[in-house]
Amino acid sequence: MEEVSKSELGYKIETVTDNHKVKVAEKIKKMFGHIDPRKEEYCPIRDVMALASDKWSVLIILYLGYFPVLRFNKLKKYVYGISSKILSERLKVLEADGYLFRTMYPEVPIRVEYKLTDFGHSYLLKLLDLTEWVTQYSDIIIENRKKFKLNK
Amino acid sequence: MEEVSKSELGYKIETVTDNHKVKVAEKIKKMFGHIDPRKEEYCPIRDVMALASDKWSVLIILYLGYFPVLRFNKLKKYVYGISSKILSERLKVLEADGYLFRTMYPEVPIRVEYKLTDFGHSYLLKLLDLTEWVTQYSDIIIENRKKFKLNK
């Protein structure tokens, strides 16, 4: 292992050993090493993950992990910038895939509540690890971008 | 905790306790609880993560975790369906953000190699957890989709 990445990018991150890398490669092989690139086979990463890891869906799931229950317009406020159209689209997809519940109360005016399923909570655990990593290192990434631009 | 999700969706997933959920909520609060939805503040999830978690980038990073070094056209073969244009775009962004190295050998014909930085390997660890989860439960998600369609 070429020591820490300090020499590489000017900061210190958690060390990833060669042994780690080998294990990671094995896991990846298990995941889709059997997929033949020449045939267009079914691939969960392409089919399933793209949906639940897009910009809006991530924010929706995170806010539903923050607040146990949210109504449509509350959610729209938190996920600022999203339109009604896109929000309802994403919610429908996330509901279909099993990440969240939609409960409608036929009052006047109507009330609709969204909350994560246990399946959604399970997904959130993994997603959160990733977003925490991203948040933790976002300053570094911004720095990297600047340096890269300068070298161009 | 309302027991397992068996009753909920017809299968068993790892249990997420109420205690878990509270801790998760706290983590999320730390991450972006301070962001005011009314102002359009800087948010790492929107700015940084969207880039590295898009469909193509995920596949690129995974394949570079599988094979320590890959040349442009090899990568293009593995990430089947991607065009040269998109691949070089993504590679440039991922290089700029610090996930990977690009090494050019000015031979004839030219040779260019891509490999993950240690920073990229660190990201891959988290990403892999997520993709493994998705792979593990993709059948369930496909099932959920079918059920959902039938109920419409």
Added chain:
DNA sequence: CGGCATCCGAGTAGATACTG
């Protein structure tokens, strides 16, 4: 070989208006 330039079509998303 590893791209970039150009063109172009399709899908996506925003704005706005409207409804049960």
Added chain:
DNA sequence: CAGTATCTACTCGGATGCCG
């Protein structure tokens, strides 16, 4: 309140061709 409908703008990505 929680959406849907419609229209438009725009981005994304695919195809092709060219070049160092």
